[in-house]
Amino acid sequence: EVQNMINQLIPKALQEKILSKLGGLILMGSLSPNVTLVVDEYKGLSINEIFEASEIYLRTKITPSIERLKVSKVPREKNLSVTINKGEKIIDVFEGIQLIWEVICIEDQKTSFDYEGYFSNEKVERKSIELSFNRKHKEIVLNSYLPYVLERSKAIKAENKAVKLFSLGSFSGDYEGGPWGSVNLDHPSTFETLAMDSTLKEELIDDLDRFVRRREFYRRVGKAWKRGYLLYGPPGTGKSSLIAAMANYLKFHIYDLELTCLTSNSELKRLMVSTANRSIIVIEDIDCSVELENRGVGGYNQSDNQLTLSGLLNFIDGLWSSCGDERIVVFTTNHKERLDPALLRPGRMDMHIHMSYCTPCGFKTLALNYLGICNHILFSEIGMLLSDVEITPAEIAEELMKSEEADIALARLVEFLQKKKKAKDGESKFEGGNEVDEEGTKSEETNEGGEKKANRKKRKAERRKCFLQQKTRR
Ligand SMILES: Nc1ncnc2c1ncn2[C@@H]1O[C@H](COP(=O)(O)OP(=O)(O)OP(=O)(O)O)[C@@H](O)[C@H]1O
Numbered sequence: 460e461v462q463n464m465i466n467q468l469i470p471k472a473l474q475e476k477i478l479s480k481l482g483g484l485i486l487m488g489s490l491s492p493n494v495t496l497v498v499d500e501y502k503g504l505s506i507n508e509i510f511e512a513s514e515i516y517l518r519t520k521i522t523p524s525i526e527r528l529k530v531s532k533v534p535r536e537k538n539l540s541v542t543i544n545k546g547e548k549i550i551d552v553f554e555g556i557q558l559i560w561e562v563i564c565i566e567d568q569k570t571s572f573d574y575e576g577y578f579s580n581e582k583v584e585r586k587s588i589e590l591s592f593n594r595k596h597k598e599i600v601l602n603s604y605l606p607y608v609l610e611r612s613k614a615i616k617a618e619n620k621a622v623k624l625f626s627l628g629s630f631s632g633d634y635e636g637g638p639w640g641s642v643n644l645d646h647p648s649t650f651e652t653l654a655m656d657s658t659l660k661e662e663l664i665d666d667l668d669r670f671v672r673r674r675e676f677y678r679r680v681g682k683a684w685k686r687g688y689l690l691y692g693p694p695g696t697g698k699s700s701l702i703a704a705m706a707n708y709l710k711f712h713i714y715d716l717e718l719t720c721l722t723s724n725s726e727l728k729r730l731m732v733s734t735a736n737r738s739i740i741v742i743e744d745i746d747c748s749v750e751l752e753n754r755g756v757g758g759y760n761q762s763d764n765q766l767t768l769s770g771l772l773n774f775i776d777g778l779w780s781s782c783g784d785e786r787i788v789v790f791t792t793n794h795k796e797r798l799d800p801a802l803l804r805p806g807r808m809d810m811h812i813h814m815s816y817c818t819p820c821g822f823k824t825l826a827l828n829y830l831g832i833c834n835h836i837l838f839s840e841i842g843m844l845l846s847d848v849e850i851t852p853a854e855i856a857e858e859l860m861k862s863e864e865a866d867i868a869l870a871r872l873v874e875f876l877q878k879k880k881k882a883k884d885g886e887s888k889f890e891g892g893n894e895v896d897e898e899g900t901k902s903e904e905t906n907e908g909g910e911k912k913a914n915r916k917k918r919k920a921e922r923r924k925c926f927l928q929q930k931t932r933r
Pocket residue numbers: 652653654655692693694695696697698699700701793814851852853854856
């Protein structure tokens with residue numbers, strides 16, 4: 460009754476003010492046993508992170524009894540967003556404590572003056588979320604429950620995030636990524652579909668998991684929160700597919716850093732600082748991207764007017780990596796043996812990952828991906844042939860795509876592998892007779908392949924540059 464009288468006589472806002480002035484000491488017992496936290500949408504001009512997190516968290520707590528929901532979708536977001544409407548209440552339980560959430564919307568008048576001094580009143584909606592619970596649980600709510608809501612919302616956000624591929628020159632029309640243009644990645648590659656050594660795959664997944672959960676560790680030991688991977692192996696063994704699988708697994712955006720588009724360290728720095736946290740910076744074909752070796756490797760030439768390997772490495776290890784969080788850098792190469800020792804030095808790239816020719820185990824993953832089968836009478840023959848010849852997963856994938864019938868596709872694959880084996884047997888006989896000559900020819904072939912690739916990359920870079928220039932002119 461006393462409580463009712465107080466409620467009738469003193470407005471709620473005034474009650475709260477008195478309570479806070481008295482430190483809540485005197486009237487606490489006689490007033491409501493509940494306390495309400497008001498979470499406004501904005502704090503000044505900035506969005507209130509707790510509001511944002513609560514909204515996301517409450518989406519997962521929607522029950523069938525809720526009558527009014529709001530649904531929306533923003534451009535480029537994959538999923539619809541369903542939230543509770545104003546006035547609706549949601550009950551949550553945390554460590555046995557009952558918590559009541561309510562969405563509140565208050566219409567307000569906003570007075571503004573235009574440049575001629577006329578003022579106008581416009582109606583604005585102020586949104587807030589209220590959280591009520593028994594006041595004796597205040598400490599638990601503030602110290603455990605709200606941090607939990609923040610953590611959960613972060614995870615939910617990450618799950619729903621559309622992974623993007625940022626590159627120089629592939630503009631989607633928006634400039635949110637600064638000099639980078641972006642498209643949704645939509646690459647279907649995942650660790651499940653990736654044909655690679657299963658132990659290595661597990662090691663890599665563990666490494667990534669450890670990396671993302673060690674924010675405190677990196678802070679404690681004073682290391683920038685970044686990880687470097689070097690992927691090496693012949694073309695078509697899945698290096699790009701692995702990068703896509705990593706991005707899909709972590710929900711990190713990819714920045715495809717094409718070094719051949721750049722001319723100086725300062726340009727590189729500008730691009731690197733405009734990359735976002737929780738992203739993977741990819742530098743493909745580092746051995747033939749730019750002639751870094753001729754540009755002052757090892758720190759002799761630190762000029763900002765040139766692009767140097769030392770400039771790149773110093774920046775990755777130095778200032779840039781400490782400007783942000785959760786950075787992953789991936790270098791790929793088809794020729795690890797051609798890399799500058801500075802890149803291979805211990806501590807530079809945390810993990811060297813060899814993407815090999817297709818193994819019998821990798822083949823089983825591909826057969827499951829492409830034909831939907833886990834076993835077949837031809838598997839053992841294919842396994843034996845694969846141990847004899849060097850075939851990339853890309854080649855196997857191409858063969859498996861030639862028929863939807865597993866029997867036909869596998870029979871064709873056997874034929875294909877047998878042909879390869881015959882060719883290889885013939886080659887090795889030939890090699891036996893002309894050992895010295897062949898070695899020379901072989902290394903020339905490899906060099907030629909490398910040069911061809913370098914030329915291809917140069918042409919691609921030229922095209923990108925042209926595109927960028929046109930874009931700037933427009
Ligand atoms: N290990 C793999 N697992 C599953 N599919 C693969 C694998 N390797 C290659 N493929 C298939 O072959 C295609 C080409 O492979 P990918 O581009 O990933 O190879 P890469 O090693 O990056 O080649 P490059 O060195 O020429 O860039 C992929 O789109 C995929 O379909």
